[in-house]
Amino acid sequence: LHLEHKEMLNRVLPGRFYELYGLTEGFVTILDKNDFAAKANSVGTPPPFFEIKIINSEGKEAAVGEAGEIVGRGPIMMAGYYNNPQLTAQAIVDGWLQSGDIGYVDDDGFLFLVDRKKDLIISGGANVFPKDIEEIAVQHPAVREVAVFGIPSEKWGETPLAAVILRESAAVNVDELRDWINARVDGKHQRVQAVVIMEDFPRSTAGKTLKRVMREPYWAERNALI
Numbered sequence: 001l002h003l004e005h006k007e008m009l010n011r012v013l014p015g016r017f018y019e020l021y022g023l024t025e026g027f028v029t030i031l032d033k034n035d036f037a038a039k040a041n042s043v044g045t046p047p048p049f050f051e052i053k054i055i056n057s058e059g060k061e062a063a064v065g066e067a068g069e070i071v072g073r074g075p076i077m078m079a080g081y082y083n084n085p086q087l088t089a090q091a092i093v094d095g096w097l098q099s100g101d102i103g104y105v106d107d108d109g110f111l112f113l114v115d116r117k118k119d120l121i122i123s124g125g126a127n128v129f130p131k132d133i134e135e136i137a138v139q140h141p142a143v144r145e146v147a148v149f150g151i152p153s154e155k156w157g158e159t160p161l162a163a164v165i166l167r168e169s170a171a172v173n174v175d176e177l178r179d180w181i182n183a184r185v186d187g188k189h190q191r192v193q194a195v196v197i198m199e200d201f202p203r204s205t206a207g208k209t210l211k212r213v214m215r216e217p218y219w220a221e222r223n224a225l226i
Helices: 004-010 085-091 128-139 173-182 211-223
Strands: 019-023 027-033 052-054 068-074 097-104 113-118 121-123 126-128 145-153 159-168 194-197
Touching: 019 126, 027 097, 052 097, 052 128, 085 097, 121 145, 121 194, 126 128, 128 159, 128 211, 145 211, 159 173, 173 194
Parallel strands: 159 194
Antiparallel strands: 019 027, 052 068, 068 097, 097 113, 121 126, 145 159
């Protein structure tokens, strides 16, 4: 859930929600309902017998507040993927399960998610996290849902594009919405090149948005020209 939606739920039903983050393969964190007010954008801390840490781009444990890949371990961690030792070796490194998610830990040990590692956009050498842009775009009154992903750019290598689903009966000019988003992002590399309106997003059987499917036509067109 976007932070705006989490805050809305807590206003309507205060003190009712626990938030869980984790992997089926083996670790979890929990944000207690009593911690929501102070740590609304966090996914909590590991329960007893579970551990997490953040690994930076150099393969070392990250400092407090430094973003990197979330890894974890605990009593429910899988032994490996069935009949797939290669995938198992990629997923479990030195006894730690690699999440594929980027996050950081604050001074109190609370975990904050930044984005999926595979969704990271590298624009002009800068790391751009789609979630940062999505948190802004979803605040527009016409926008119900948003997915930001990277598309080819001759100048920057890749640049963000925002796909949106509008609220029922809402109407918006895509150029005006693009300008609205770009006026609110923190840096120039977060500015979206374009906004496209969709009826729905491609989704997995679990309901997760499939950004790779949304990216494919843009990158296939570029590859066809090479």
